[in-house]
Amino acid sequence: MLMEKIKVNYKGIIFRLLFSLSIGFLSKIYLILNNYRGKVYHLKTVLDDMIPFNKYFVIPYLYWYIYIAAVLIYFAVVDGKKYFKLLLSxxxxxxISCIIYYFFPTTVSRPLLKGEDVFTKLVFFIYKKDNPYNCFPSIHVINSCLAAIYVNREGILKNYKMISTLIAVSIILSTLFIKQHYVYDVLAGIIVSYIIYFAFNHSVVLDRVKQRYPLEINR
Structure with a gap:
């Protein structure tokens, strides 16, 4: 079914996907802000101390790029309107994150890496490319949560929705286990993603609430 849609409207799909290059523009702003700019805040909690460093979570952290790209491509193929809503979200x-980073810069404490295995090297690569700033809220969490929400609201098989949710959850957990973010960064990312989703889809959300909890007008 997807291949048929691609064959029929490949030019339109490519045109839509070109707009996703705008993500790269905002990423440039992220990189500019991702440096020490004076006073920074630490949002570390007791729970963060309880979460152990786990190098294997670098895998879901990295396939965040594949997951977001795959979801955007899916909607670019099947539903242009939802694609642009997700992209704009x-x-x-x-x-929003970049604005917060500018006015409220935060940092995270990273562990000293030991080992020459591929997982440790991947974590070291991330640490080298991404300074320990721009943490609250987590963009990894915001984008993953938004992608999962849109997929879960799609009329597809439950198995696909479950796979998408598991991927998103593993990505969110990875930000904590490889010590890229604190718990507050994750919670803020989840809250921001749901607020954005509601802002762009409030009528749909309200209709579903009314269907699930209909008001008894005549009693």
């Missing part, structure tokens, strides 16, 4: 989430 991601851009707004990144924009």
């Amino acid at each position: 991601i851009l707004v989430g990144m924009g």
Whole structure:
């Protein structure tokens, strides 16, 4: 079914996907802000101390890029309107995050890496490319949560929704286990993603609430 839609409207799909390059523009702003700029805040909690460093979570942390790209491509193929809603939601989430990073810079404490295995090297690569700033809220969490919400609201098989949710959850957990973010960063990312989703889909959300909890007018 997807292949048929691609064959019929490949030009339109490519045109839609070109707009996703705007994510790269906001990523440039992220990189500019991802440096020490004076006073930074630590949002570490007791729970963060209880979460052990786990190098294997670098895998879901990295396939965040594949997951977001796959979901955007899916909607670009099957539903242009939802594609642009998701893309705009991601851009707004990144924009809000960058504004917060500028006025409220935070940092995380990273562990000393030991070992020469591939997982440790991948974590070291991430640490080298991404300074320990721009943490609250987590863009990894915002984008993953938004992608999962849109997929879960799609009329597809439950198995696909479950797989998407598991991927999103593993990505969110990875931000904690490889010590890229604190718990507050994750919670803020989840809250921001749901607020953005509601802002772009409030009528749909309210209709579903009314269907699930209909008001008894005549008693």
